[in-house]
Amino acid sequence: xxxxxxxxxxxxxxxxxxxxxxxxxxxxxxxxxxxxxxxxxxxxxxxxxxxxxxxxxxxxxxxxxxxxxxxxxxxxxxxxxxxxxxxxxxxxxxxxxxxxxxxxxxxx
Numbered sequence: 001x002x003x004x005x006x007x008x009x010x011x012x013x014x015x016x017x018x019x020x021x022x023x024x025x026x027x028x029x030x031x032x033x034x035x036x037x038x039x040x041x042x043x044x045x046x047x048x049x050x051x052x053x054x055x056x057x058x059x060x061x062x063x064x065x066x067x068x069x070x071x072x073x074x075x076x077x078x079x080x081x082x083x084x085x086x087x088x089x090x091x092x093x094x095x096x097x098x099x100x101x102x103x104x105x106x107x108x
Contacts, residue, residue: 031074032090039070040098047099048106054096067095 026034043066053059064083071086072079087094093101 028074028076028090031070032092035070035074035092039066043067043095044099044102047102051099051103054099060096063095063099067092 043063050059054063068083068086071077071083071090071092072081074092075081075086075089077086077089081089083094
């Protein structure tokens with residue numbers, strides 16, 4: 001006996017980003033739930049595979065770019081706010097720190 005699971009296409013980050021738009025008037029608590037429940041697991045799904053490549057600045061910038069857009073929506077801040085400040089304002093750790101913690105937790 002076995003369990004058959006089918007996975008449809010992954011959630012597109014662009015669609016999730018649009019659903020978190022300011023026009024929906026979602027509160028930051030709801031946006032954080034969407035981030036923690038849908039976007040973060042999708043970003044960290046294969047973290048053990050690509051964690052070594054995060055040492056390169058260009059690869060780290062790609063992940064930070066995704067997280068920065070979401071943090072801007074949660075904080076409802078201006079585009080000129082830095083990524084580090086957005087992480088502090090929203091209370092969400094940087095994605096490279098989250099990835100390292102995930103890898104450590106998986107291989108502990």
